[in-house]
Amino acid sequence: MLAIQFGRFGGPEVLIPVELAAPVAGPGEVLLTVEAAGVNFADTHQVDGSYLTADALPFVPGSEVVGRTADGTRVLARVSGGYAEQVVAKESAVQPIPEDLGAAEALSLMMQGLTAWHLLRSAARLREGETVVVHSAAGGVGSLAVQLAREFGAGRVLAQVSTPAKERLVLGLGADAVITYPHGEKADVVLDAVGGELFDQALGSLASFGRLVSYGNAARSGFTPLDPARLNRLNAAVVGFWLRPALAAPGAVSGPLKELFGLVAEGRLKPVAGGSYPLAEARRAHEDLLARRTVGKIVLIPGA
Structure with a gap:
């Protein structure tokens, strides 16, 4: 079968x-024929x-797929090695x-949807009426977090994006405004993956x-010094979040x-399908993702 692998x-x-x-498939496992594999920013860090x-090398990335079981049932699954024709x-x-649910829409709800949900519910512990700022708001996690923040009771939802097209997208998803730093409003919650x-x-x-939730380092900036005395003066908190151990908790x-x-x-959450790439062109998908040329959920399609 065709798969995407890296050896260094x-x-x-x-x-x-x-x-x-x-x-x-071993005991307690099921073999899936992959319809689409989700691409996440975390894959680029792997x-x-x-x-x-x-991870031990060589390695096949990919943590989520839409696929079919041997009896033809269409499923969404968490996996290891999803950049492949079978898993x-x-x-x-x-x-x-x-x-009738699109593969990209379904996949957006797995790693990215769970990330957005837990960022707001588990990490930030969002309260009714609070102001939320979402960085990278047109991306897979951000586009869902903008909508979920509103759904979970935020008073104002502010977005940070990099292009006018992405600004139009997030405003259409329900963001109250697009901001750049410095800006006049104080935020109760900031979600940052940069x-x-x-x-x-x-x-x-x-x-x-306020709470700043850090869940990534897209800037690849290395160590960011954090002075506890500054947190004291701000009367604020920095919360770290990593999805993998969070998903091990019951429920x-x-x-x-x-x-x-x-x-x-119910039509209250609209996943953004960002585009698809043939499985063999995973390199191009990663290049576009890192260059911020994508929005929403991008996927790899075997056989395309």
């Missing part, structure tokens, strides 16, 4: 199409070796999905008892996913 850490150029033996945990998943990590200078600017914008997947699918079914 680096940029998108290390992603190589290879032929591998098809996986075999590829360049900056992810929070190191095995734990039976407990597989959820049937409707035939780090570096943007992190520092966001920290200075927090209201008293951390099934409950939030049920809520997310329900909101989509």
Whole structure:
């Protein structure tokens, strides 16, 4: 079968199409034929070796797929090695999905939807009427966080984006305004996956008892010094968030996913399908993602 693998850490150029033996499902597992594999920004960190945990090489990235079981059931699944034509998943990590739900829309609710949900509910502990700022608001996580913040009771939702087209997108999703730093409004919650200078600017914008939730380092800026005395003066908090261990908690997947699918079914949450790439062109997908040429959820399609 065709799969995408990297044998050394680096940029998108290390992603190589290879032929591998098809996986075999073991006890408690199910074999899936992949319809679409989700691409997440965390995948780029795995590829360049900056992810929070190191993976043994060679490695096939991909943590989520839409696929079909041997009996033809269409499912959404959390996996390892999803950039492939076939993959095995734990039976407990597989959820049937409707035939009329687009693959990109379904995949957006898995890692990115769960991230957005937990950022607001578990990490920031958003309260009614608070002001939320979402960095990278046109991306997969950000576009969902903008909508969920409103759904969860935020008083104002402010977005940070990089282009006029992305500004139009997030305003259409319900953001009250697009901001640049410095700006006049104080934020109760800031969701930041960029780090570096943007992190520092966001920290200075927090209201008293505000929370800045850091869940990524897209700027690849290295260590960001944080002075506890500054937090004292701001009367604010910095919260770190990593999805992988968060999902190990009881109910951390099934409950939030049920809520997310329900909101989509009711038309109150609109996942943004950003585009698809042939599986063999995973390198180009990563290049576009890193260059901020994408919005919403991008996917890889085997056989395209």
